[in-house]
Amino acid sequence: MAAYLSKGRAIGFGIGVLLLILLAVAQLFKRDLIRLQFVLTLCEPQTIATNFRNITKVLDYRTVRRNGPTYRIPYAKAPLPVTYTYAGDRRELTQWLEKTATAGLIVIRDGNIAFERYYLGNDARTPWIAWSASHPFISILVGFALEEGLIRSVSDMVTDYVPRLKFSGYDGVTLKDALQMSSGVTFDGNRADFFSDFNRLKRHLALGSPTVSFIEKLDRNRPPGTYNRIVGMDTQVLAMVLAAATGQRLAAYMEEKLWSRLGVEGDAFWLVDASETELAFCGLNARLRDYARFGLLCLNEGRNFRDQQILPARWIRDSIAPDRFHLVPGADNPGSAHPHGYGYQWWLPAPPDGDYCAIGLYGQFIYLHPRFRIVIVKLSADSTHDRYGTEGEKESLAVLRTIAAHMGQQP
Numbered sequence: 001m002a003a004y005l006s007k008g009r010a011i012g013f014g015i016g017v018l019l020l021i022l023l024a025v026a027q028l029f030k031r032d033l034i035r036l037q038f039v040l041t042l043c044e045p046q047t048i049a050t051n052f053r054n055i056t057k058v059l060d061y062r063t064v065r066r067n068g069p070t071y072r073i074p075y076a077k078a079p080l081p082v083t084y085t086y087a088g089d090r091r092e093l094t095q096w097l098e099k100t101a102t103a104g105l106i107v108i109r110d111g112n113i114a115f116e117r118y119y120l121g122n123d124a125r126t127p128w129i130a131w132s133a134s135h136p137f138i139s140i141l142v143g144f145a146l147e148e149g150l151i152r153s154v155s156d157m158v159t160d161y162v163p164r165l166k167f168s169g170y171d172g173v174t175l176k177d178a179l180q181m182s183s184g185v186t187f188d189g190n191r192a193d194f195f196s197d198f199n200r201l202k203r204h205l206a207l208g209s210p211t212v213s214f215i216e217k218l219d220r221n222r223p224p225g226t227y228n229r230i231v232g233m234d235t236q237v238l239a240m241v242l243a244a245a246t247g248q249r250l251a252a253y254m255e256e257k258l259w260s261r262l263g264v265e266g267d268a269f270w271l272v273d274a275s276e277t278e279l280a281f282c283g284l285n286a287r288l289r290d291y292a293r294f295g296l297l298c299l300n301e302g303r304n305f306r307d308q309q310i311l312p313a314r315w316i317r318d319s320i321a322p323d324r325f326h327l328v329p330g331a332d333n334p335g336s337a338h339p340h341g342y343g344y345q346w347w348l349p350a351p352p353d354g355d356y357c358a359i360g361l362y363g364q365f366i367y368l369h370p371r372f373r374i375v376i377v378k379l380s381a382d383s384t385h386d387r388y389g390t391e392g393e394k395e396s397l398a399v400l401r402t403i404a405a406h407m408g409q410q411p
Helices: 004-039 048-053 093-099 133-148 175-179 196-205 211-215 230-244 251-257 288-299 311-318 391-408
Strands: 062-066 083-086 089-092 102-109 112-118 269-270 282-285 354-358 364-369 376-380
Touching: 004 196, 048 102, 062 251, 083 093, 083 230, 083 391, 089 093, 093 102, 093 288, 102 288, 102 391, 112 288, 133 230, 133 251, 133 282, 133 288, 133 354, 133 364, 175 230, 175 251, 196 211, 211 230, 211 376, 230 251, 251 269, 288 364, 288 376, 354 391, 364 391
Parallel strands: none
Antiparallel strands: 062 269, 083 089, 102 112, 102 376, 269 282, 354 364, 364 376
């Protein structure tokens, strides 16, 4: 009888353990399904602003912690222009702010905040995703690694640092090719096509697969260094190079070399994939003013708020110099997929006026105009904002240029 009871307890215990395992598996699948549903509906017009604001509550991330004193940017308020001209029409700037679903706008002139306002439920403490406007942060970190000697030269092959890419489209691609979005790697960014690379990558990540396994399968359809086309995986590969060269996670290196030296107000957050690798091509989340502090560093050619030259000015200058023909602004450039020029992860708007910017999907902009001493950051939840070169993007650049000229010419 005792043996029978003992056997019964063992069976009961085994069933209990099995049930716990099944429950744990169910919870994991539930979490994956929630993540997948969130990613697939991330940009629905009715929820896009809420989703962007809360993205780190659903998706995994790595924190870039703020350190040291906060630099309080002084205020010297000035009015925005009332109107702007686009396509021969005079239009109301307030209408543009509304129709592009602006979540936050800040204008810094001569180091002072001239205008700052939040919309769609955001405030000064709200982190917001940069999407492709994350790219220049990677470029700046490459500059730090070069200055430290951890990266030898932008002429190095990416496979010198990441050998596992030797059998991918990145074999034969230099760091400079990747910095200038000229890898020649094939990537279909059509968001409307279910089977495009863009949408395949979304599903790949949502289902828990690492980014590198997607990159390893990419091919190349042009020789490196000959054609400018935005391929976010070029930025991701640069982040892989940084991790290999520095021996640190991207978030840790950014915290040490950049974020702790800008006087930022808040932590930043990099979204990560299933292998806890930062999504360098799209995943930075930060506050509006902190994006602006980054812009100020670049506008001041590597000098921070303490007037310390933390990054050589030549790196900033090289970053915005189109030194190959296919990078020169112009709609008639046969070596480019878009009318704007390109530097090291920075857009050079056409026609050239010395200004440059980062542009992210759904209306994210970090815009700098050195001649007018202007930094503008616009965060948005514009579900109609398509990929590069669209009318909406061209109009937004026209507005940013109007604001820069208006503010920069005021006494």
